[in-house]
Amino acid sequence: MSRLEGKVAIVTGASANIGGALAVGMAAEGARVVCTDLSAEVADATANRIVDEGGEAIAVVGDVTDPEHASDVVARALDRWGRIDALVNNAVWFNQKGLFDMPLEEYRRQLDIILGGAFIFTRAVARAMIDLSIPGSIINVLSTAAWQGQPGNIGYSTGKSGLVNFTRSVAMELAEHGIRVNGFTPTATQPEDPELAAQMAAALSKQSGPYAMDFFGQFPMRRLPTPSDYVSSVVFLASDDSSMITGSNITVDGGATAKYWPWRPQHD
Incomplete structure (x- = not known):
């Protein structure tokens, strides 16, 4: 039996890179997937790929910072499949700028997508899980930039770092409902x-x-890792195999955050 057989998952930011690979990988393990993205082309492409490969998926287009979009995604999932078992908060805006060249409004927008989007979707999905008494799993996609100080990428690094303690805090709030909340760190x-x-x-x-x-x-x-290197870890966090893991993090970064700072592993 596939590890996610009978489960329904929502993946935000279902692009062709990490988010799309996770959506396709979860579907391959039996999950029915809602693929969301700001771009209709992106959401449709991932959902269509899942369907073409024999899985079940729908695409929903919208902005993760809009609570009505989150409500629509939840309603569509419940109307189609009657449940939600997993949420992957992956939506992000890559806007690599530093302290002095990042416009304030862009900084606020980037944080709103990363942190606000995770807040809005986590709240909407968690309410549905609680109403249906589903001990679900919420997975926040972090980054090695969440754990290290990367210059010239202040909005992304700050947002991803904020997700670390967002994960822990929400995990404590939802523990009584049997809902697990964990981070996943790619690089x-x-x-x-x-x-x-x-x-x-x-x-x-x-x-x-x-x-x-x-x-x-x-x-x-x-x-460097490819998106397919991440799938098995996220499937594990979404599955019942990780039923006693919450408020934690799985890192798949090829040792990037473990490396001692002056060491040069690949010599010229």
Whole structure:
């Protein structure tokens, strides 16, 4: 029997990269999935892929910072399948700017998507789970940037870091209802698509500018993870196998956050 057989999952930010891979991976384990995104093209593409591969999925378009969108997603899931067992809060805005070049309104918008979106969807989904007495699972997608100080990426780093304690706090509130809340930490991710992977490699290798970075050269393992490397951990957190894990975090980062700061793992 598949690990998520009979379960219904909602994935926000169901893009072709991490969110889409998680949605497809959960469907492959038997989950019926609601794919949400601000882009209709993105949401439809992921839902259609799931259906084409023999699964069940629907796409719902909207802004995660809009409570009416969250209510609509929950209503659509309940109307179609009668339950919700898992929520993956993955919606994000990649807007890589620093303290002095980040406009205040963009900073607020980025935090609203990451933190506000997680708050709105978690509350809407948790209410449905409680009403139906479902001991569900809520998974917040973090980042290695949540645990380290990355210069020039202040909104993203702040938002993802805020999700760490959001996860712990909500886990304590929902524990009495049997609802588990955990974090999942990925890192810089290499797309599965060869063309996109080449673009990513060019963007991440020995960056110039005021905050020069070399994601590949400083990575402990010989390659960056791909989205498929994340699926099994998220499936585990959504499944009954993790029934006594809450307020915690699973990291799949190839050792990135464990690396001692002066060590250069990939020498020229």
